[in-house]
Amino acid sequence: MLSGFGPVSAFWLLAVLAVGSALMVVVARNLLHAVLWLILHFVAVAGLFLLMTAEFLAMAQVLVYVGAVGVLVLFAVMLTPSPWSENTEGRLGGVAVLLGGCLAAVLIFVAARTPWAQVTAGGFASTAQAIGRALIGRWALPFEIASVLLVVAMIGSIVLARGED
Amino acid sequence: MSTVRFGPELALLVAAGLVVLVDLAYPRRMVSLALGLLGVAAAAVWTLALGFGGGRGSAFQGTLLVDNFSLFFAVLVLAVTGAVLLASWDSLRAMGGREAEYVALMLVAATGALLLAGVNDLIAIFIALELTSVPQYILAAFSRTNRSSEAGLKYLLYGAISSAVLLYGMAFLYGATGTTSLPGIAHALSAHDGRTAAAVVGMVFVAAGFGFKMAIVPFQMWVPDVYQGAPTPVSAYLSVGSKAAGFAVALRVFLTALRVDGLATDWANMFAVLAVASMTIGNVGALWQRDIKRLLGYSSIAQAGNLLVGLAAATATRGDVLGASGVLFFVAAYAFTNLGAFIAVIALSHRLGSDEIDAYAGAWRRSPLLAVVLAFCLVSLTGIPPTAGFWAKLYIFNAAVRGGMVWLAVIGVLNSVISAAYYLGVVGVMFMRPPAEERRISLSPVVGLPLIVAAVGTLAFGLVPGPLIAAAEHAAAVFAH
Numbered sequence: 001m002l003s004g005f006g007p008v009s010a011f012w013l014l015a016v017l018a019v020g021s022a023l024m025v026v027v028a029r030n031l032l033h034a035v036l037w038l039i040l041h042f043v044a045v046a047g048l049f050l051l052m053t054a055e056f057l058a059m060a061q062v063l064v065y066v067g068a069v070g071v072l073v074l075f076a077v078m079l080t081p082s083p084w085s086e087n088t089e090g091r092l093g094g095v096a097v098l099l100g101g102c103l104a105a106v107l108i109f110v111a112a113r114t115p116w117a118q119v120t121a122g123g124f125a126s127t128a129q130a131i132g133r134a135l136i137g138r139w140a141l142p143f144e145i146a147s148v149l150l151v152v153a154m155i156g157s158i159v160l161a162r163g164e165d
Numbered sequence: 166m167s168t169v170r171f172g173p174e175l176a177l178l179v180a181a182g183l184v185v186l187v188d189l190a191y192p193r194r195m196v197s198l199a200l201g202l203l204g205v206a207a208a209a210v211w212t213l214a215l216g217f218g219g220g221r222g223s224a225f226q227g228t229l230l231v232d233n234f235s236l237f238f239a240v241l242v243l244a245v246t247g248a249v250l251l252a253s254w255d256s257l258r259a260m261g262g263r264e265a266e267y268v269a270l271m272l273v274a275a276t277g278a279l280l281l282a283g284v285n286d287l288i289a290i291f292i293a294l295e296l297t298s299v300p301q302y303i304l305a306a307f308s309r310t311n312r313s314s315e316a317g318l319k320y321l322l323y324g325a326i327s328s329a330v331l332l333y334g335m336a337f338l339y340g341a342t343g344t345t346s347l348p349g350i351a352h353a354l355s356a357h358d359g360r361t362a363a364a365v366v367g368m369v370f371v372a373a374g375f376g377f378k379m380a381i382v383p384f385q386m387w388v389p390d391v392y393q394g395a396p397t398p399v400s401a402y403l404s405v406g407s408k409a410a411g412f413a414v415a416l417r418v419f420l421t422a423l424r425v426d427g428l429a430t431d432w433a434n435m436f437a438v439l440a441v442a443s444m445t446i447g448n449v450g451a452l453w454q455r456d457i458k459r460l461l462g463y464s465s466i467a468q469a470g471n472l473l474v475g476l477a478a479a480t481a482t483r484g485d486v487l488g489a490s491g492v493l494f495f496v497a498a499y500a501f502t503n504l505g506a507f508i509a510v511i512a513l514s515h516r517l518g519s520d521e522i523d524a525y526a527g528a529w530r531r532s533p534l535l536a537v538v539l540a541f542c543l544v545s546l547t548g549i550p551p552t553a554g555f556w557a558k559l560y561i562f563n564a565a566v567r568g569g570m571v572w573l574a575v576i577g578v579l580n581s582v583i584s585a586a587y588y589l590g591v592v593g594v595m596f597m598r599p600p601a602e603e604r605r606i607s608l609s610p611v612v613g614l615p616l617i618v619a620a621v622g623t624l625a626f627g628l629v630p631g632p633l634i635a636a637a638e639h640a641a642a643v644f645a646h
Binding site: 106107109110111113114116117137138139140141142145146148149152153155156157159160162 | 171178185224225226228229263266269270273276280284286288289291292293295296299300302303306307317337340341343361362363366
């Protein structure tokens with residue numbers, strides 16, 4: 001449980017920033033702006049991780065998502081023809097907002113009502129060590145399979161992108 | 166060494182790597198296919214050795230299970246993969262130097278499907294689901310046609326969204342129970358009233374994520390377009406292998422982790438409603454189709470609805486796994502039948518150069534074998550004896566009746582009547598209408614082999630369903646309480 005003026009105000013600042021920038025990703029008409037909002041969202045989430053004393057996760061979030069994924073998406077958008085084209089607007093936009101709103105209401109209601117398990121501060125002495133142990137212990141299988149998944153995705157993108165022989 | 170239990174998956178992955186590497190030095194379609202089949206055979210032998218050699222147990226600290234259930238699906242998925250690889254023989258020629266990647270991606274998709282049936286942890290389930298999905302996104306876009314690219318893109322977009330929904334549901338389950346292990350979740354949920362709002366939301370979202378793989382309503386929109394656009398062998402794999410993996414993981418998660426009383430009633434009712442929707446929308450949609458692959462797409466939605474009947478009845482009566490064994494038996498019978506139908510379509514469409522049902526006019530005169538096999542498989546899909554499909558439907562509807570869901574069985578039978586219209590319509594076109602030309606349609610033996618095996622399997626399990634039912638009940642007994 002967060003306590004004290006500093007952490008609580010930091011939480012609300014980061015939470016508003018995360019949700020607001022995520023909303024802007026969807027609302028922004030310009031694709032490039034949407035990507036920049038996405039990067040801001042990643043930074044805000046990294047801040048939230050830091051607030052939960054998951055410092056390794058926060059660093060990984062900044063390095064991988066802000067540093068690599070964000071820049072990659074930015075490049076992909078820039079390299080596609082006519083990157084300045086506007087986001088298209090579907091005819092079902094109104095219905096989507098209505099349904100999405102209903103779903104959000106249900107989820108917020110459930111999230112607010114549920115007595116979630118709470119971890120006291122300092123549950124882990126060092127998160128990096130705990131994560132490392134988990135990855136080669138209990139979760140060795142998914143960890144290894146993830147590497148196969150990356151290779152397959154790479155082979156697949158090469159196969160699809162390569163022209164005719 | 167418990168890692169031995171990871172052998173079948175390892176064999177497939179090694180074969181996939183070898184196929185790609187050997188192709189660099191010696192690019193031959195024959196070599197790629199042979200290596201791929203060798204990998205499947207090695208995995209199958211290993212699976213059988215685990216089954217008969219007392220290899221049951223767990224590996225990776227309980228993350229991967231080898232039990233009757235995972236062995237049943239492993240044998241099924243490997244058989245399907247082998248058959249689809251053989252049936253791809255003609256299609257491989259049109260792939261322009263990408264045969265090895267095609268075979269390797271198939272093998273990796275099979276690895277993911279095997280893992281899905283065996284893993285026991287939400288995180289591992291998610292990764293295994295991605296491992297089987299990502300190769301299929303790529304394979305769907307494998308032909309260099311606009312239709313195929315559209316199929317790949319649609320499949321990818323729907324798949325990405327459903328993965329996100331699944332992950333969100335898993336987060337809710339983790340939040341509600343504090344663990345990602347399936348037995349751990351069951352334990353935490355039964356410790357107090359398991360039917361909390363968070364658990365219900367998690368359950369619904371997880372069902373939605375699996376629903377995409379199972380191709381059930383309302384997650385079926387992608388099916389006709391993807392089946393039509395993807396290379397036909399890939400559609401065959403999607404309709405059988407992918408669906409089997411989806412039902413395997415759904416059975417495992419819902420019957421292991423989420424079978425607390427209140428929650429189980431909730432999802433049984435939910436699946437019953439979705440079963441009615443899938444059967445009805447699938448069958449009514451299929452009535453208007455002029456393209457055989459789209460027709461089989463809608464038919465696979467309807468068949469998924471039949472399978473959901475078994476899932477809905479799975480926890481209806483205590484200490485009884487009739488619903489679950491019904492799903493297993495149906496999946497196996499459906500695999501033979503639908504593979505037979507798809508392989509016949511692959512062979513016919515390849516020679517006819519068209520997927521239109523009208524082009525099948527008089528197929529009986531041009532290729533008696535293909536026409537008879539296709540007709541027989543369509544009869545089996547309708548559920549008319551003496552076919553495996555008949556027993557599958559009988560068994561699964563019986564499970565519904567025994568579980569007190571008579572109305573569900575009645576709707577299922579009514580739907581079978583609707584389905585007869587379009588299944589037998591295709592048979593009518595092949596046998597009653599005169600052919601456009603008299604030229605015979607040849608069948609390459611490589612494609613003929615899996616075709617004959619599928620047809621003989623459909624007939625054999627139609628005449629003697631006992632052994633397959635026994636195997637299914639044995640496998641489903643894993644979930645008995």
